Amino acid sequence: MSNSPSPLWGGSGRGSLRVGVLGATGIAGQQVLAALERHPWFTVAAVGASQNSAGKLLGHALRDPSGGSRWFADGRLDPSLLSLPCLTDAQLLAQPVDLVFSAVSKEVAQVWEPQFAERVPVISTASAFRYEPDVPILIPGINDAHAEALHDQRRRRGWRGFIAPIPNCTTTGLVVSLKPLHDAFGVRTVMMTSLQAVSGAGRQGGVLALDVIDNVIPFIPGEEEKVERETKKILGPWDEPASFAVSCTCTRVNVKDGHLETVFVGTERPADAAAATAAMEAFGIDGLKGLPSAPERLLRVEHDPFRPQPRRDRDAGDGMTVTVGRIRDEPALKGVKYVVLSHNTKLGAGKGAVLLAEWLTREGYIVSPA
């Protein structure tokens, strides 16, 4: 897609883009802010959150009533961002921004994302629009051709902007690991069991420590359906889901960050562990080179049979590299099986959303009006 289509929105393409962050106080929103600190292309101009936070400075909104910090991402947030006022949705909508990151629940996104998209591009971590027929679910380097659909979306809806969601955080690691296998051997069947981190539930819905410590919760409402549907939408050609079957069991485990998944893949053409390892190791992301948030590798293979582990491997590539290990022959499905780990709040949420915005900017889908 280096022959960029004409810009969907905006003017000459010069200058830093002014960014609004909706849901800035949440776990995904905080990771958006962390990824945007000192960003060379984007400047955080305004932040929004719920009525509980509106009217407070972001630094105050990031404290709970006892005064304890609700800052979840690494390091400390720049004081210039902490002093931004938290706006209501309507106030944020009135701000002169060029681009909005939406990191709110599906219900809030359903109402507000279209209102923002009428004016500017919206990069979303929420599921509200992922399954609409004119909305691509994008991972740069995986299904770049689907971005073309943003032109139709804008035209059909009469918007100046568009809604571009990233996938569910459990889908991301699975899809990145399947992509080289699908290209090389054709995926026929996928069976996956996830062991998902607590941060994936966010703060608002959340998982009580009391429920998850010393425990595994064997059900995450709606998650299995999302992963099954999104995997097929992303890896199929645009407007036609991939024809392979995906079957998942999603569980919540006592881990802070990093979703681990055991994956069993049946393939159309013969694949064994050595060939699958070679395909994954050869998987490059030349199209992401030069993007500020791009890792050196989107996918890496660990040969130590005790890896990947959430604590040791989730921060590979600053949380933007997916790690696969334990690649073995799979006799039951006739293919391969492996374990995959990805960072749910970085690649799977905040920094992944920023990477998508960078890619869409470089490809001409988002353009500064300056």
Ligand SMILES: NC(=O)c1ccc[n+]([C@@H]2O[C@H](COP(=O)([O-])OP(=O)(O)OC[C@H]3O[C@@H](n4cnc5c(N)ncnc54)[C@H](OP(=O)(O)O)[C@@H]3O)[C@@H](O)[C@H]2O)c1
């Ligand atoms: N956590 C992850 O790993 C992850 C990964 C991928 C995608 N996601 C998706 O990202 C979205 C946010 O998840 P999260 O984990 O960050 O949730 P969260 O920690 O519960 O944060 C929710 C955010 O939404 C804000 N909010 C609530 N009601 C609002 C309203 N009416 N208007 C504007 N803002 C409102 C909250 O503000 P207050 O602080 O003022 O309440 C908070 O900033 C969800 O759609 C989730 O599915 C999450």
